[in-house]
Each structure stands twice: as C-alpha cells, then as structure tokens.
Amino acid sequence: MSLIIPIICGSKSDLIFAEEIKNNLINYTLIKNKKSNKINAKYSNYSLIRPIIIIASAHKVPHFLMKQLDKFMEIENDKNNKNSVPLIITIAGRSNALSGMVCGYVDIVVVSVPPLKTNLIPMDIFSSLRMPSGICPLLILGSYNATIAVLKICKLKSIVRELQEDNKNKILIDNLKYNYIFTSIDFNIKNENIDLNKYSLIRSGKVRDIYQSKECENILLLEATDRISGFDRFLENVPYKGTILNNITTYWFNETKHIIENHMIRSFKNSMTVKKCKVIPIEFVIRAYMAKSKTQTSLYYNYSKGKRLYCGLEFEDNIKVDEELIEPIFTPTTKGQKDELIDEKYILENNILTKEDLWFCKKKCFELFKFAENKLKKRGLLLIDTKLEFGIDIDNKIILIDEVFTCDSSRFYLKHSYKNKIIEGLSKENLRKWVGNNYKNPYDLSIKIKIPKEKIIQLSKDYLLCNEIITGKPLEISF
Numbered sequence: 001m002s003l004i005i006p007i008i009c010g011s012k013s014d015l016i017f018a019e020e021i022k023n024n025l026i027n028y029t030l031i032k033n034k035k036s037n038k039i040n041a042k043y044s045n046y047s048l049i050r051p052i053i054i055i056a057s058a059h060k061v062p063h064f065l066m067k068q069l070d071k072f073m074e075i076e077n078d079k080n081n082k083n084s085v086p087l088i089i090t091i092a093g094r095s096n097a098l099s100g101m102v103c104g105y106v107d108i109v110v111v112s113v114p115p116l117k118t119n120l121i122p123m124d125i126f127s128s129l130r131m132p133s134g135i136c137p138l139l140i141l142g143s144y145n146a147t148i149a150v151l152k153i154c155k156l157k158s159i160v161r162e163l164q165e166d167n168k169n170k171i172l173i174d175n176l177k178y179n180y181i182f183t184s185i186d187f188n189i190k191n192e193n194i195d196l197n198k199y200s201l202i203r204s205g206k207v208r209d210i211y212q213s214k215e216c217e218n219i220l221l222l223e224a225t226d227r228i229s230g231f232d233r234f235l236e237n238v239p240y241k242g243t244i245l246n247n248i249t250t251y252w253f254n255e256t257k258h259i260i261e262n263h264m265i266r267s268f269k270n271s272m273t274v275k276k277c278k279v280i281p282i283e284f285v286i287r288a289y290m291a292k293s294k295t296q297t298s299l300y301y302n303y304s305k306g307k308r309l310y311c312g313l314e315f316e317d318n319i320k321v322d323e324e325l326i327e328p329i330f331t332p333t334t335k336g337q338k339d340e341l342i343d344e345k346y347i348l349e350n351n352i353l354t355k356e357d358l359w360f361c362k363k364k365c366f367e368l369f370k371f372a373e374n375k376l377k378k379r380g381l382l383l384i385d386t387k388l389e390f391g392i393d394i395d396n397k398i399i400l401i402d403e404v405f406t407c408d409s410s411r412f413y414l415k416h417s418y419k420n421k422i423i424e425g426l427s428k429e430n431l432r433k434w435v436g437n438n439y440k441n442p443y444d445l446s447i448k449i450k451i452p453k454e455k456i457i458q459l460s461k462d463y464l465l466c467n468e469i470i471t472g473k474p475l476e477i478s479f
Contacts, residue, residue: 001082002050003154006072008065008102009055010092017115018091020143022051025150027419028159040316041290042324048156050083058097065098069105076108087153089146090137091115096127103137109153112137113146163419169380170416176468180461185239194221194271206234207245207408213273218394223271224249228408228459230432231295231442232338236451242270244463244475245406251471252372252404259371260364262400263391277391277401281335282342282352284361286369287385288328291411292321293429294436296443297339299331299385312343322413322423328369330362335389360398361390372405379469381426382418386410407466426466431459 005025007018029048056065069088076085087109092098099112114128128139140146151160199211199221206229213219224242228235250267263274292300299310300321308315311331319325332347333339347353353361365388373383387409389402403409407427417424434455435442442449468474 001084003048004072004075004083004085005049005051005087005089005150006068006085007051007053007089007091008068008098009053010057010059010090010096010098012055014091014093014115015053015055017113017143018053018089021089021113021146021150022053024143024147025049025051027421028147028151028163029156038314038316039319039329040326041319042326049150049154056098058092058101059095062101065101066105069102073106073108087111087150089113089150092128094123094127099128099137100131100135103131103135110137111146111149111153112139113143114139114141116141165378166380166416166419169378170414173380173414173416173465173469176465180465183461183464185457185460187239189239194223194268207242218276219265220274220276221271222274224403225270228428228431230428230435233442233445233449235431235435235449236456238456238463239460240475241408241460241463244467245403245408246270246272247475248406248467248470249403253400255375256368256371256400256404259367260400261397262404263393274401275393275399277393277399279335279401280353280361280390280392280398282347282361282389283333283335283339284365284388284390285331285333285385286328286365286388287331288325288369288373289382289384289413290319290321290323290325291384291429292423293432294442295432297333297341302341311341312345322418328366328373330365357398364390364398364400368400368404376405376412376470377415379472380415381466381469382413382415384411384413384425405470407463412466426462426469428459430462431455 090099103110211221265273391401
C-alpha cells in the first residue's frame with residue numbers, strides 16, 4: 001500500500017519548495033530491495049509515500065482544483081483501493097486562498113506550508129494565519145518541518161524517531177566541530193616516552209612500529225605513529241594521530257571482547273603491548289556503501305570502470321555513487337606494501353586459510369561490523385567500510401589484531417548530512433581525496449606529493465572530532 005500525498009502549489013514559483021518536500025518524503029521512506037543473486041543497492045525507487053505535485057490556483061482555476069480534490073478523495077474513500085490519501089499539503093504565499101479552499105472542501109488533514117524566503121515579513125504568512133471560522137489547515141513553516149509533520153500524521157513513528165535522533169546528534173556534533181575550530185594544533189608534540197630498552201625494533205611499517213619484548217618472547221609492543229599513508233606511500237605526519245588511533249582501537253577492543261578475543265594486553269597513549277600472533281596475510285575489508293574513492297582497490301573505482309565482478313561478487317548495474325548496498329559485503333585484499341584484490345577462491349586455493357577458518361573470520365567480520373554500525377548510528381556516524389585483521393595465537397586460536405574501526409582503517413560519514421545528500425566524511429579519505437584531485441597519478445612514486453599545512457591541521461581536527469564521537473570522551477592533548 002502507498003500513502004499518496006498531494007502537494008498542491010498555487011503557482012509555478014512554488015515548485016522549488018514543493019520539490020524539497022517531495023524529495024524529503026521519498027528519501028526518508030524508501031523501501032529495501034529484495035535480495036538477488038547479484039549485489040544491488042539497498043533501496044529501490046519505491047517508497048512508502050508517493051508525493052504528487054500539482055499546480056492549481058484557487059483564484060484562477062478553482063474548477064480544476066476541485067476536480068483534482070475529488071479524484072484524491074475518491075481514492076481515500078474507496079475501501080477496495082490499496083492506496084490512501086491521509087492528508088494534503090498546500091503551498092501558497094501572501095494571498096493564501098488555496099489552503100482555505102482545500103481545507104473547506106475535504107474531510108482530511110490539510111497542511112499549509114507557505115513558501116518562505118530568507119527575508120520573511122509578517123505579510124508572507126498573514127493570510128495563512130487568518131482563516132474563516134471552521135477552516136483549520138495546520139500551518140507549518142519550513143520544508144523539513146513539513147516533512148516531519150507528514151510522517152507524524154501518517155504514524156510512521158520509527159522514521160520520525162530516527163530523524164529526531166539524527167537532529168539531536170547533528171546539534172551535538174556541530175557543537176563539537178565548533179569547539180575544535182579554536183583548538184590549537186601543536187606540530188612539535190611528542191608522543192609518549194616508552195622505555196624502549198626493554199624492546200627490540202622488529203619492523204617499521206607504514207603507520208606502526210613493531211617491537212619485540214626482550215623479557216617475554218610472546219609479547220610485542222605496537223607503537224602507533226603520526227605517519228599517514230595513502231596510494232601505497234607515506235604522505236605526511238599528522239599531529240596526535242598515533243594517540244587517537246591507539247585510543248579508538250583500545251575502545252573497540254574493550255567493546256567487542258564478547259564477539260571475539262583480541263591481542264591487547266595493556267594500552268598506553270600511542271602504543272599497546274599485545275600477544276604475539278601469526279598474522280593472517282589478508283586484509284578483511286567489509287563494505288556497506290558504493291563509496292566514492294580514487295584508490296585502485298576500492299569498489300567504486302572498479303565499478304566506475306565498468307567492472308561488475310569484484311572480489312568474486314557479481315554486481316547489478318545502475319548502483320549510484322555513495323549508495324548503500326543491500327547488505328555489507330566481504331572484499332578481501334592481500335596484506336603488504338601494495339594491496340591486491342583477491343576473493344575467497346584465491347584464499348582457499350593458496351592455502352592461506354582452511355574453509356572452516358575462512359568461514360569463522362567472515363562470520364566475525366560481519367558480527368563486528370554490525371555491532372559497530374549500530375553503535376555508531378546512535379552517535380550520528382555511518383560506518384561506510386572498514387578493514388579488519390586477524391592472527392593466530394600460541395593456542396592456535398584466531399583472534400582480532402591490529403587496529404579496529406579507526407579513522408585510518410574505516411570510513412565514516414556524518415549521518416544527518418548523508419540523509420540530506422551531502423557527503424561529509426571523517427577519516428583519512430578526506431586527505432586521499434585532496435591528493436587524488438591534485439595529482440594525476442598519486443601512485444607514481446617518482447612524483448613528490450606536497451600537502452599544505454592547513455590540510456594537515458584540518459585532518460588532525462577531524463581525527464580529534466572522530467575520536468570524541470566514537471569514544472564519547474575528548475582526547476587529552478596537553479601531554
């Protein structure tokens with residue numbers, strides 16, 4: 001059944017306002033697709049609400065207006081019709097005879113939404129307020145408020161609650177963003193001084209330095225540095241980054257122990273001692289969106305080049321950029337200096353994992369992703385995709401290792417912005433986008449990439465903001 005919502009405009013000049021309400025109603029009430037053998041977008045073109053825009057002036061074409069109203073009321077009063085017309089929206093300005101005429105003609109709710117401009121004066125809404133006795137359209141100001149009113153009248157309570165939660169998170173996040181505008185970023189900050197005499201450097205990776213404990217063979221020290229990488233190279237140092245990544249990982253390790261055991265023993269500011277494991281040489285990448293990216297292993301990069309078979313998965317045509325997929329997908333890559341796309345068949349044929357161990361890792365990936373996704377949504381973040389890693393401990397048990405749901409290993413979008421078709425991310429993808437837009441081939445290592453200081457400062461503030469949203473606590477940066 002569809003809820004048909006007529007949006008009647010008094011003139012063509014009201015169409016822009018009507019389209020805003022229509023798009024809001026459609027976007028907020030889209031229906032999930034049915035699963036198919038191919039990966040497709042999560043939402044189809046069908047929504048619970050079907051807004052229909054009509055131009056019908058009460059002054060110029062009253063007979064045409066009444067005919068349209070008769071059609072809608074016939075649908076509403078027909079008990080055999082699966083569709084319903086629970087209300088009518090009217091949009092008219094200073095001489096708002098439209099709302100009064102419609103309200104006096106039908107026996108359903110009429111929502112009057114004057115097409116307000118930024119330079120509002122009392123005359124713009126006077127006629128909408130001063131209605132004759134017995135004529136009682138609901139007066140709502142603003143297209144977003146009109147959308148919420150419609151959803152409430154239609155008793156779509158779960159959607160309303162979600163939008164209210166989004167609005168609350170928007171206010172909280174906007175307040176945090178404002179606070180970080182005035183945060184001073186210290187490029188000379190030093191990370192925690194650890195007594196490295198107790199450890200021996202084993203390997204210096206793209207972003208982490210790994211040390212072996214001299215006192216215990218089965219203990220390592222992982223130091224998260226401020227280095228940031230992208231396009232298979234070191235890009236720059238970002239103040240506080242190591243501490244932030246370590247803090248977020250510590251948070252998630254503690255939060256997800258009920259799902260799978262992890263290698264953390266003790267966490268410090270930008271480092272942690274961990275149980276020594278045999279690292280499974282796979283990056284377990286989980287994706288939930290067709291997120292735009294210029295990295296050669298990304299789903300979007302390959303899909304935009306016309307590829308429909310990706311990591312062993314077949315995709316439908318016409319999935320739009322940044323659209324949510326029907327369900328999260330597993331798209332593994334090799335683990336090394338240069339990541340390569342692989343599939344489950346490759347993992348099994350090369351004896352990287354047994355069928356049982358691969359199934360276990362995949363199962364835990366999806367459980368971890370769903371847990372983090374639900375938790376982050378409540379805090380105003382969408383988990384777009386992530387990279388997880390596993391290792392085998394001395395008891396031959398598969399456990400979670402490395403970093404978990406950080407700004408480096410994951411991509412996050414602000415939920416309220418995404419719903420309004422604005423992509424506002426909080427991850428190192430912001431820096432990757434800048435590099436990709438300013439350098440034709442950032443994978444060419446003969447080309448030196450120079451990143452402006454203001455970009456590094458903004459990224460540092462984005463990481464600080466992301467840390468506070470995820471963990472619920474600000475990072476103490478005066479150390």
